[in-house]
Amino acid sequence: MTVSEAIHALTAYPVPKGTVSLICAGRGLQADGELVVGRAWHLARADLYMWLAKAPNIREQEVAISFTSDERKALIREANSIYDEHGESGGERVGYVGENFNLI
Helix, strand or coil, X not given: CEHHHHHHHCCCXXXXXXXXXXXXXXXXXXXXXXXXXXXXXXXXXHHHHHHXXXXXXXXXXXXXXXXXXXXXXXXXXXXXXXXXXXXXXXCCCCCCCCCCHHHC
């Protein structure tokens, strides 16, 4: 299985070929290369999940593919979990800082 095929296998959403190529290039992977599961692959998965979290809902004739707000949040959580596991930050964190958060 190629890296591109593996990325497309992660979702039913129609991810453009160019997006897959950019995700792969950003992680030093060859989209048409053989899949080797390792750090770069896992980070590419996280990048895809972040992309999906921001992807528009689509509808074509009788077929609709959409994400609820909860599904988008779950994609971001999964991506951040992968980033954390591999020592990277996802940049999509939002949270309560503390009692005096306005003073920061």
